[in-house]
Amino acid sequence: MTETRLRFPPSPTGYLHIGGARTALYNWLYAKKTGGKLILRIEDTDTGRSSAESIKGIIDGLEWLGIDYDEGPYFQTDFEADHIDASEKLLATGAAYKCFCTKEELEAKRQAALAAKKPLGYDRTCRNLSIEVIAAKEAAKIPAVVRFKVPDRCGLLGYDDKIFGRIEATYSEIDDFVIVRSNGKPLYLLCNVVDDIRDRITHIIRGQDHMTNTLKQVLLYEALEAPLPIFGHMPLTLDTKKAKISKRSHGEIVAVQFYRDNGFIPWAFNNFLALLGWSAGNDQEFFSKDELIRDFSLERINKSSAIFNYKKDDPKFITDPKAIYYNEHYLRSMAISELGKMVRKELEAENLWQECYASDKERWYLDTLTLIRDRFHTLKDFTSLGRAYFADDFIIDAKPLEKNVLKFAELQTWLPELAARYEKLNQFTLEETERVAREFAEELSIKPGILINAMRTVVTGQLAGPSMFDIILTIGRETVVRRLRDIEKFFNLV
């Protein structure tokens, strides 16, 4: 059995978006599963729209996701000679012909067909020009494109789609499509096939939007006398209005970069993407990398399109709730040392990282993450909601400030008094700190919650969090005492 070879061929005309990422992921999974290779090929033949920035965005996005490739990146424009050779071969064998129709003529016919509600295809004007006419037009330097001559055959043209099953069409339905521009530059349909043949691609897993291209490309493989690879078309990812998602109409939210910049864990995002349109056939939702590679199959890709369920301007969910759910799951369950590395990057970016967190305070660092990660949703939360564990410049939210602090003016004396008692404590332990707080509340004839919640707010800035006494111990006596004594400033703030 020959090695399986798959490719991911993005056109660098925008950032890597989730649809592209999912396509890359499925190709990667299948390559890994079959012990094959994944090739990255940048299809940059649209020189007007391709950009270096976009190439970088795509490569960075794949790297962040952890989708690695065995060959490439190759650049399609580097193989222009191959594409031209192929077109000349097709011209020579009569599988293609020159077409002298101008863009304007074509556009006029297209508009007319559209208006008359007639089929939109090319009318084959130049398909059977005589040798003399062609020679005359060439002599007159009339620019020409090269069109593929779709064979006049009865019967059906088709291929076996790994996901959709047998796909067929009649030959007459296929347009004589253009393979070389009038400026001599070859076009996608041809380049893509020539490159796949040269790269010995065995499986082409791509979006459903390519289905009609595939029919045309099957013809190209035949004319180029190359073996047909296995095709599989993935249903598209749609938005909540069931429109194809695109960077252009949906913006940042569909760019992979958005998830990197918003504290998502790469594998969690892959796991989410993998399950968007695929399932193992059971209820399993979380897959390790090895499990997903082992269990993934093309046949189990859902035939209907999946909806990326994000709501614009939702105050609670910045993206599809399920994507966040996967992230939370990994945030809470992954090895703490792994999480430690990810959070380190976040802390470094905010200038909150201290070298001792990796040496003598490593135990403290990891224990602190263990304590606070349960309530967090993204890596960003460690430097925002969890900032008080690492620095004094945390923000006090308005809601807890109002509810837990400002409501009780007496706290201005209570908390400093509590601080004094904590300072004198022989044993600064869970039991002792709690005992002291509760006894003090009793003396004051108030509910312990008043003291505890005020402490939480003053010490962490938050309305909610782990058990208060765990927090006290984690943050440490000195800092806790200092923050308790500083309560006055919150009242002065208002």
Add this chain to the structure above:
RNA sequence: GUCCCCAUCGUCUAGUCAGGUCCAGGACAUCGGCCUUUCACGCCGACAACACCGGUUCAAAUCCGGUUGGGGACGCCA
């Protein structure tokens, strides 16, 4: 307009190929409850779907036909 594809809770899906075990299971979201010093943690529960019509069959989410709905393609883009 022409061609292709698809159709189970709001969303992701299991079940469809090999019809009965499915008055349809899981997850997210939502709502309610419990726990608690707090909570967007955890636990428990509720709500909620086989698009429609016909056919085949003792029996249909499952097979067949049609309708409707949705998506995609129809470029000298990729």
